[in-house]
Amino acid sequence: MSGAVQRRITIKDVAEAAGVGVATVSRVLSGGSASAETRERVLAAAARLDYRPSALGRNLRRRRTGGIGLLVPDITDSFYARLADGVLACARSYGEPVTVGVTGDDPEREAELIGTLIEQSMDRLIAVPSGDGEMWAPALRAGLNVVFADRRGRHDVPSVVPDDRAGVLTAVEYLAGLGHRKIAYLGRHGQSQRVAAFTAALASLGLPADRDLVVHARSSRDSAYAAAAGLLQHRPDVTAVIAGGNVLGEAAVLAARELDVRIPRDVSLIMFDDVPWAELCSPPLTVIAQPAQDIGYRAAELVLRQGRRPPAVTLPTQLVVRASCGPRVATSRR
Amino acid sequence: MSGAVQRRITIKDVAEAAGVGVATVSRVLSGGSASAETRERVLAAAARLDYRPSALGRNLRRRRTGGIGLLVPDITDSFYARLADGVLACARSYGEPVTVGVTGDDPEREAELIGTLIEQSMDRLIAVPSGDGEMWAPALRAGLNVVFADRRGRHDVPSVVPDDRAGVLTAVEYLAGLGHRKIAYLGRHGQSQRVAAFTAALASLGLPADRDLVVHARSSRDSAYAAAAGLLQHRPDVTAVIAGGNVLGEAAVLAARELDVRIPRDVSLIMFDDVPWAELCSPPLTVIAQPAQDIGYRAAELVLRQGRRPPAVTLPTQLVVRASCGPRVATSRR
DNA sequence: AATCATGATGGAATCGTTTCCATGAGTGGA
DNA sequence: TCCACTCATGGAAACGATTCCATCATGATT
Structure with a gap:
């Protein structure tokens, strides 16, 4: 030295x-x-x-801190990584540092992280809220400038979200067009928005909206696998599955492979979120692409602009057809 | 409201x-x-x-700031995302906030980010250094407590790195054991450590160490694809490729598919870094697994512990055999 | 009983910046 | 010539914490 x-x-x-x-x-x-x-x-x-x-001296005097906080469930998940990348890209152009926290989708951890951020005098925060967003009240009262991303937590907080309703509808319509009638949704806890859109879509197309057709997993890989395997095993009548995220999709592919359910011959699969490996997968996965990076970027713009903000921004999704969906075969599986 | x-x-x-x-x-x-x-x-x-x-008041008085900075080339890359996750996990257990910056492997951007971090009075920094680590001198002089991760930048800075030498050697030995003699290394700029290990490994096994057998790409996806395609096209004599990272591996698979080079029949492929999709890929990829999360965690421990630090920590890698390597066929490709 | 040690307590200085306010110099107009 | 006005400038207060130091009360020791 x-x-x-x-x-x-x-x-x-x-x-x-x-x-x-x-x-x-x-x-x-x-x-x-x-x-x-x-x-x-x-x-x-x-x-x-x-x-x-010294930013310390400046911020102390100015009674605000530059810098923005970012809370995501799992930075390891490609979707949130891309979202974070969008936030970082925008923040960098403003020269603002970004403090990142991982909530693990646990409201308690989330609250703890919010506390840390408040101690740092962060006054701007972008979050993918876990839970129902009830515990955000104290943070908001503390004068925090919050924008939600990917999920619409409370209605008094501006949010930037993908167009789940349209995305789900597109997926369901596409599958229905291939002749599928028993379509299942494999989702994470807390995706109430999408589940609602899903059942609505089924109804609008006159398809059976069996309650058991939506399966929930927690956000861990193991839980996703268990849910996928359970669905594939216990419901031989479903011929198409919509996976509500890339780890759910991965779990579905793995479980199908393990159970010797062939895609797309035995079941068709559509995954939310286009990840690089979707093309590499065997078979290449048909997906609903979500503009993860844009979501982050727009959220950062919203939180950095001081002016009044629109209540919610919705970004379009896109169906990318690859090879994981096929026409329904007449006979049920097995 | x-x-x-x-x-x-x-x-x-x-x-x-x-x-x-x-x-x-x-x-x-x-x-x-x-x-x-x-x-x-x-x-x-x-x-x-x-x-x-208020952390501001406290830190100003104490003349140090809690919190640690983290600089990675690309948060979107699964490897760095996992590394970041390790850092965040460790930091959380100390209650320390983490400020993340994305360097894009660009020394200039890196220097800029270091500047921002210094303004924030960050005194602890974990970085995957881009370039040769020369421009770190001012940061170190400023009293910054730096730990390098994944890459060993300068020798006066402690680092936590995967055991590249052993990893490369394992890969080369495995391929040689399958009969391959023309093995190429597809790497990123700045992986001098690994390239050295690669040529050493070739030499120790009596294999030809042609200079053209190592191909370099910049860290973008496009550049990786171009390099992979170039290698596959212009060197029909190589029968095995080692990809030095998951985006390089992805590029290799894509390029091979495009050029109608079949894996593993025409060329064998080993990829550095085990990512979830390696198993989903067709064929499932044989990989050298790297403890990305551990690297991050250990680096955070190092930077948080005030005591004197070991100069370098090396973490073991592991060969995970799947299905992307096969015996060399007698005839050259094409 | 006088002195000393101990421990709790609050005042004030300090960290590095921004910003209010007073001061003084210079300029133009009446 | 003098006044009013503008403009640059520097001193000092403030931001919210920590910590040094002096003070004071209390109990113990000689």
């Missing part, structure tokens, strides 16, 4: 080096009025000393 | 409510000495007012 750690350079050092007062330095650096000559002297001194204003 | 935004509750409010001085409140809350009765009064007041100490 080379040099000793040097004391932080403060505005006072710059003021001294430039032969002016600290107020003047502050003014020059934040674009206030100053004579051309002083401005030059200050700028030169700041550059020479490699001065960087 | 319901209530008005309320003023932040400060230590002064708590002191007043408890009928004591601010110093006493601070002492009680940070575990200093106080009489049982005062302690109780203070704690009660703090709880009643839902007081949260």
Whole structure:
């Protein structure tokens, strides 16, 4: 290790080096009025000393902090990773740092993380809310500027979400068009929006809307697998499955393979969220693509713009047909 | 929207409510000495007012900031997402917030992000360094506590890395055992460590170490595809490819499919990094699994522990055999 | 009984910035 | 010539915490 750690350079050092007062330095650096000559002297001194204003001091004084918080259920999930990437891309263009927390879809952990963020005086927060969004009240009261992403938690918080209703409808219509009548939805807990859209879609097409046709998993891989396997095993009459996310889709493919259910011959599969491996999979998966990155980007824009915000932004999804869906064969499986 | 935004509750409010001085409140809350009765009064007041100490004030006074910075090339890449997850898991157990930046493997962007982090008075930083790590000198001089992850940038910075040498050797030996003699390495720029290990491994097994057998891509998907396609097209004599990361592996599979090169019949493929879809791929990919999450976790431990740190931690990799490698067929491809 | 040690307590300084306000210099107009 | 006005400038307060230090009460020791 080379040099000793040097004391932080403060505005006072710059003021001294430039032969002016600290107020003047502050003014020059934040674009206030100053004579051309002083401005030059200050700028030169700041550059020479490699001065960087302390965000701590600034934020303390300004009683707000730059920076935005981001809470996602699982950064390992491609969807949320892309969402986070969108947020980071937008934040970077504003020069704002982003503090990320992983909630694991656990409201308790979420509350804990919100607490940490408030302690940091974060006043802007983008979150994929877990639970029903009830515990957000204290955070909102604390003056937090919140935008929800991917899920519409409460109605008094602006949100950026994919068009679940249209996405589900497209998927159901596509499958119905292939002759499927028993279509199941394999989802995560808390996707009430989509489930509603699903049953509505079934109804509108005159398909049976059996209650057991929607299966819920928790957000872990194991739980997803169990749910998928259970569905495939106990319901030989369903000939098509809509998986409500990429880990659900992965679980469905794995479970089908394990149970010797062939896709698409025995069951057709549509997965929400287009991930790179959907094309690599065998068979390549037909998906409802979601603009994950855009969702993040738009959410960041919303939270960074101070003006009043629209209550909800809905971004379109898109059906990408590959090879995991086929016409229904006349005979039921097995 | 319901209530008005309320003023932040400060230590002064708590002191007043408890009928004591601010110093006493601070002492009680940070575990200093106080009489049982005062302690109780203070704690009660703090709880009643839902007081949260401001990290800004604390950090400003303490002249250090909690919190750790994390710089990764691409949060969308499963490997780095898992690495980040490890960091976040460890940081959470210490209650430390993590600020994430995406460098895109661009030294300039990296330097910019380091600047932002320094302004935030972050004093702890975990980074997957891009470039050769030369521009880290100013950051280190600024007293930053840095740990490198995944890549060993400079030798005066502790690092947590996978055992590339052993991983590469295992892969090469495995392929050689299947009869392959022309083995190519498809890597990213900056993987000098692995390339060295690769040529060493070839040499130790008496295999030809043609210079053209290592192909470099930039870290974008497009660049990876181009490199993979180029390799497959122009070198019909290579019968086995080692892909140095999951996006490289994905590109190789895609390119092979496009060029009608069959895996494993025409070429065998080993991919660095075990991702969930490796098993879903057709054929399922044989991989060198890397403990991405562990790397992140250990790096976070290192950067959070104040004690002196070991210069480098190396974590083992593991060969996971699936179905993308086969014996060399006598005839060359094409 | 006088002194000393101990421990609880609060006042005030400090961290690095922004911003209010007072001061002083210079300019234009009456 | 003098006044009013603008403009640059620097001192000082404030933000919210921690921590040094002095003070004071209490119990113990000689």
